[in-house]
Amino acid sequence: MSHLSERPEKPVVGVSMPHESANLHVTGAALYTDDLVHRTKDVLHAHPVQVMKAHGRITALRTEPALAVPGVVRVLTGADVPGVNDAGMKHDEPLFPDEVMFHGHAVAWVLAETLEAARLGAAAVEVELDEKPSVITLQEAIAAGSFHGARPVMLTGDVDAGFDDSAHVFTGEFHFSDQEHFYLETHAALAQVDEGGQMFVQSSTQHPSETQEIVAHVLGLHSHEVTVQCLRMGGGFGGKEMQPHGFAAVAALGAMLTGRPVRVRLNRTQDLTMSGKRHGFHATWKIGFDAEGRIQALDATLTADGGWSLDLSEPVVARALCHIDNTYWIPNARVTGRIAKTNKVSNTAFRGFGGPQGMLVIEDIMGRCAPLLGLDPMELRERNFYRQGHSTPYGQPVAHPERISVIWRQVQEDAAVADRKREIAAFNAAHPNTKRALAVTGIKFGISFNLTAFNQAGALVLIYKDGSVLINHGGTEMGQGLHTKMLQVAATTLGIPLHKVRLAPTRTDKVPNTSATAASAGADLNGAAVKNACEQLRGRLLQVAGTQLGANASDVRIVEGVARVLGDDKTLAWDDLVRTAYFQRVQLSAAGFYRTEGLHWDAKAFQGSPFKYFSYGAAATEVEVDGFTGAYRIRRVDIVHDVGDSLSPMIDIGQVEGGFVQGAGWLTLEDMRWDTGDGPNRGRLLTQAASTYKLPSFSEMPEEFNVRLLENATEEGAVYGSKAVGEPPLMLAFSVREALRQAAGEFGPGGAGVELASPATPEAVYWAVEAARRGGVRPEGSVPDGSGVPSDASALSNA
Secondary structure, eight states: OOTTTOOOSSOSTTOOOOOTTHHHHHHTOOOOGGGGGGGSSSOEEEEEEEEOSSSEEEEEEEOHHHHTSTTEEEEEOGGGOSSOOOOSTTSOOOSSOSEEOSTTEEEEEEEESSHHHHHHHHHHOEEEEEEOOOOOSHHHHHHHTOBOSOOOEEEESOHHHHHHTOSEEEEEEEEEOOBOOOOSSOOEEEEEEOTTOOEEEEEOOSOHHHHHHHHHHHHTOOGGGEEEEEOOOSOOTTTTTSTHHHHHHHHHHHHHHHSSOEEEEOOHHHHHHHSOOBOOEEEEEEEEEOTTSOEEEEEEEEEEEEESSOTTHHHHHHHHHHTTTTTBOOSSEEEEEEEEEOSSOOOOOOTTTTHHHHHHHHHHHHHHHTGGGTOOHHHHHHHTBOOTTOBOTTSOBOSOTHHHHHHHHHHHHHTTHHHHHHHHHHHHHHOTTEEEEEEEEEEEEEESOSSGGGOEEEEEEEEOTTSOEEEEESOOOSSSSHHHHHHHHHHHHHTOOGGGEEEOOEETTTSOSOOOSOTTOHHHHHHHHHHHHHHHHHHHHHHHHHHHHTSOGGGEEEETTEEEETTSOOEEEHHHHHHHHHHTTOOOEEEEEEEOOSOEEETTTTEEEOOSEEEEEEEEEEEEEETTTOOEEEEEEEEEEOOBSOSSHHHHHHHHHHHHHHHHHHHHTOOOOBOOSSSTTTTOBSOOSTTTSOOOOGGGSOSEEEEEEOSSOOOTTSGGGBOOOSSGGGGGGHHHHHHHHHHHHTTSOTTOBOOOOBSOOHHHHHHHHHHHHTTOBOTTOOOOOSSSSOOSSOSEEEO
């Protein structure tokens, strides 16, 4: 076992414990960025001037009326920017635009003594617009050829020969929706300048170093003149990886120009109408199977709705291509990716980062084709699992593919799938208007940033004379429990009780050049960096302990806060050891660093090994569908998920549960609607609040919810043998959608395929039930067009 993976005696990692801020969360004592406003004197409040048109060039911007509003101090426009007027890493996102690119685009910001005065001031600003045609939907963008960014192609094997060797070839298309992050805390920033001109920004950001970089270049400063701190976030889910930078820059610009602290905090409607979502996708595909139902070839084009600017759309599409295989070996594949440019908010990172979109395509294909092949969907999936020696379409060998089958069997045993399928068949036979179904789906998700350079992390660990320890690391806490795990890693590595360790807020002046807390890599990267720093300190302290105890340092162990010599009764308490080291002038601080080894990626050839390892999991979901309304309930969910040797089991189980529910929301409830008409509100987001955008709640939770972590699953070469947990569980929710498809199919004759829209709202399920009653999709038939509403156009055919 590698040094990184090996656990010492009596480790604190692997122990179930609550979130380190759980008490603060539930009592309301936890501080978030906007709470700091009330502790700051003379704060100005910022409010955006939003233009409620989808597209047009600004011909006049009159700010004088706003300055006449009592309490308004200043209006920020592009003329005020001393540096670069851009908030994006691709330099295609003007902070103060001269062209409105989406409905609700902010073109100026009003600063005032109160938020209400700022709101009234923003309403008084006069904007004249030369309106231009707009592209709102993916279909419109495809028809107009409106694309931007890279168009990667993933190619393996001989695709044409694969189709020639196929006994069955099917073609189809699939459109599925975007998703709103709906974090509890909206975007927020608070900026102030000290007497030396240093800019200090509190920001709700997953990427403090990039927020620092954007703020610096907007202000015309160097990075060492800007410090960004993130206390914690009230949720992020990827929505705070790139998009906080512009809001922080507005606050910082206002602070620089007025000399007063400036607060930016979006209300919910502003957040929904100004910030990006998960990318909606459109897919066209052709797939070939042999006579036994094994995939021979796949040819697909995935088109992402990027919105008005690139943001992270290019890596999102790349990850979608890298995950279209999911758990299945595809010997011959050609998959093309492209990014549609639309007049909507710039879509961005969202838990899974394109992986869910790619995986959903292949899972939809398997669910649609299984009945046409005369196979049970579970059997079709299992026949195509990766085996030992297989590689992905982009050339990475699949490590531990046996875990796919092990987990698949375990979840079937835990869920008693065979027995319950018989019970479900009996229930369905007795209930003509209510049907049940049980579906099992698996996942394989790659862990690491696609861009190799991002796979690095730093940490700063300080030991004080009294034996207490303070950790600084580059990761951010958004409720996922990263800080809890880092405390456990530090305590384990130093060999001391958990109460000895405290964690400082994430700041760019403590750990520089950090990567975003994203890609599920927060614990892998920062945990290894913290471990590295602690190992340096422990090594120094062992030398001191060896001298004090009359032994070689290599024979000393520090366990539960006591240094002991192997095979001897001599001991030295941690606090005494630290004090002795101080008086011997031993350095009691260390900077740790980690870089993920073994990664290589050729983005142009779309080949390489971009991931450190794969996370695996499977879920069995049973649903019940009402044939009159399409309404449904999730009766039971059983999950087995691979997190290696868990650093913190309670945290990880919570992440699995939360990820699953968020995935189920995306696939079944969260139906984003935009005004696509030609009226004055074209491009307006119609689902602007929780009243119109349905989120999962207690009523959508499974009535029985069982989660088990895979045992004996140490991951070699990862911190203390653990694996990432943040993103992969979201895709376990595919089982919900597949169960709904199968339940809808039960209303029709056997052997019929069922097309199901995504999100599979009760309305969409109703249309699927109606289609099934009409005979569903047979090899010679037609199916709905993917919108959930029947169409005469064939979206799936047997070629």
